[in-house]
Amino acid sequence: MDILENFSLKKYNTFGIEAKAAAFVAVHSVDELRQILQENPTKNKFILGGGSNMLLTQDINALVIHVDLKGKKIVKEDENHVWVESQAGENWHEFVLWTIHQDFGGLENMSLIPGNVGTTPVQNIGAYGTEIKDTFESCEAMEIATQKMRTFSYSDCNFGYRESIFKQEAKDQYIITSVIFKLTKKNHAINTSYGDILTELAKQNISEPTLKDVSNAVIAIRRSKLPDPKELGNSGSFFKNPIVLKSDFEPIHAKFPEMKFYEVSETEVKVPAGWLIEQAGFKGKRFGDAGIHKNQALVLVNYGNATGQEILTVSKDIQQTVFEKFGIWIEAEVNVI
Ligand code: EPU
Numbered sequence: 001m002d003i004l005e006n007f008s009l010k011k012y013n014t015f016g017i018e019a020k021a022a023a024f025v026a027v028h029s030v031d032e033l034r035q036i037l038q039e040n041p042t043k044n045k046f047i048l049g050g051g052s053n054m055l056l057t058q059d060i061n062a063l064v065i066h067v068d069l070k071g072k073k074i075v076k077e078d079e080n081h082v083w084v085e086s087q088a089g090e091n092w093h094e095f096v097l098w099t100i101h102q103d104f105g106g107l108e109n110m111s112l113i114p115g116n117v118g119t120t121p122v123q124n125i126g127a128y129g130t131e132i133k134d135t136f137e138s139c140e141a142m143e144i145a146t147q148k149m150r151t152f153s154y155s156d157c158n159f160g161y162r163e164s165i166f167k168q169e170a171k172d173q174y175i176i177t178s179v180i181f182k183l184t185k186k187n188h189a190i191n192t193s194y195g196d197i198l199t200e201l202a203k204q205n206i207s208e209p210t211l212k213d214v215s216n217a218v219i220a221i222r223r224s225k226l227p228d229p230k231e232l233g234n235s236g237s238f239f240k241n242p243i244v245l246k247s248d249f250e251p252i253h254a255k256f257p258e259m260k261f262y263e264v265s266e267t268e269v270k271v272p273a274g275w276l277i278e279q280a281g282f283k284g285k286r287f288g289d290a291g292i293h294k295n296q297a298l299v300l301v302n303y304g305n306a307t308g309q310e311i312l313t314v315s316k317d318i319q320q321t322v323f324e325k326f327g328i329w330i331e332a333e334v335n336v337i
Pocket of ligand 1: 194236241273295
């Protein structure tokens with residue numbers, strides 16, 4: 001394993017931000033990961049997966065460990081289900097396509113999400129009515145301090161909306177090395193409840209969609225709304241959709257009756273941050289090389305040479321303006337480093 005010094009991370013973050021790692025190493029197995037941790041006990045460490053959910057605002061004065069473990073396989077099956085395991089460094093979308101190709105159901109609504117498998121449990125990724133928690137069985141992770149492996153079951157993970165134990169109590173303590181998903185072999189629970197999917201399928205005259213049809217519909221919707229990080233640097237949704245107490249929401253809604261919202265519990269509603277940002281006038285705006293995407297206001301983009309600080313400044317301006325206009329604070333979803 002080569003440790004590279006003063007290493008550019010531009011190709012390792014989907015925002016395409018130029019930032020340097022003091023030291024960088026890619027690990028390809030659990031043994032390599034253990035070795036590098038054992039050999040560098042005192043160095044600060046920074047764990048890097050697919051780099052699709054972070055904004056680098058500075059150089060990283062640490063040993064950056066790029067988790068590049070590959071491999072996927074079926075670990076168990078019964079009449080109705082199959083348990084598939086993917087190593088952390090597999091590309092998420094390629095993994096999803098691999099499952100669909102074998103007619104395994106459960107991940108199709110999350111097609112084309114950027115990033116690697118190992119980071120999907122961290123923020124419980126989700127799209128079009130499905131979240132990772134719906135099919136997650138367990139994951140293996142190495143404790144950084146002891147290099148011991150630990151299995152996290154579904155209930156250990158405390159999943160919530162874009163939340164898990166890995167963003168809370170276990171933050172910065174574990175490196176996820178593989179994940180197991182429980183998928184269907186038959187009687188797939190096709191989920192087309194998210195409005196856009198039905199519209200897209202209707203366009204193609206499909207009334208009884210297969211897993212592949214749903215995946216294709218999601219891919220078409222994402223391509224039409226969300227920029228491809230290979231063409232335009234971005235990190236998907238930059239903000240979370242805020243969850244607001246109904247009692248706080250009522251006076252806001254009275255003032256802005258056209259505001260969209262979805263009930264999430266008896267006492268709370270979720271408000272689409274994209275709508276708030278668009279109404280605050282930011283959609284499609286550009287400030288130097290930092291901007292707000294023209295088709296989806298939740299997505300901040302790097303037109304080429306934006307620095308992380310410039311994107312952060314735009315994000316703060318958005319938060320402040322949205323708060324002043326609507327009295328709702330929107331939180332970043334992306335990890336700001
Ligand atoms: N909206 C606007 N203006 C915009 C964007 C959205 O008014 O610029 C409104 C839409 O009209 C719609 C509502 O907001 O009524 C919801 O929009 P959309 O379906 O595009 O989804 P979202 O809530 O903006 C979330 C996820 C996305 C995921 C989509 C689809 C979060 C933070 N984001 O976005 O996830 O793809 O739903 O399920 O929950 C990501 O996390 O990186 C991501 C892309």
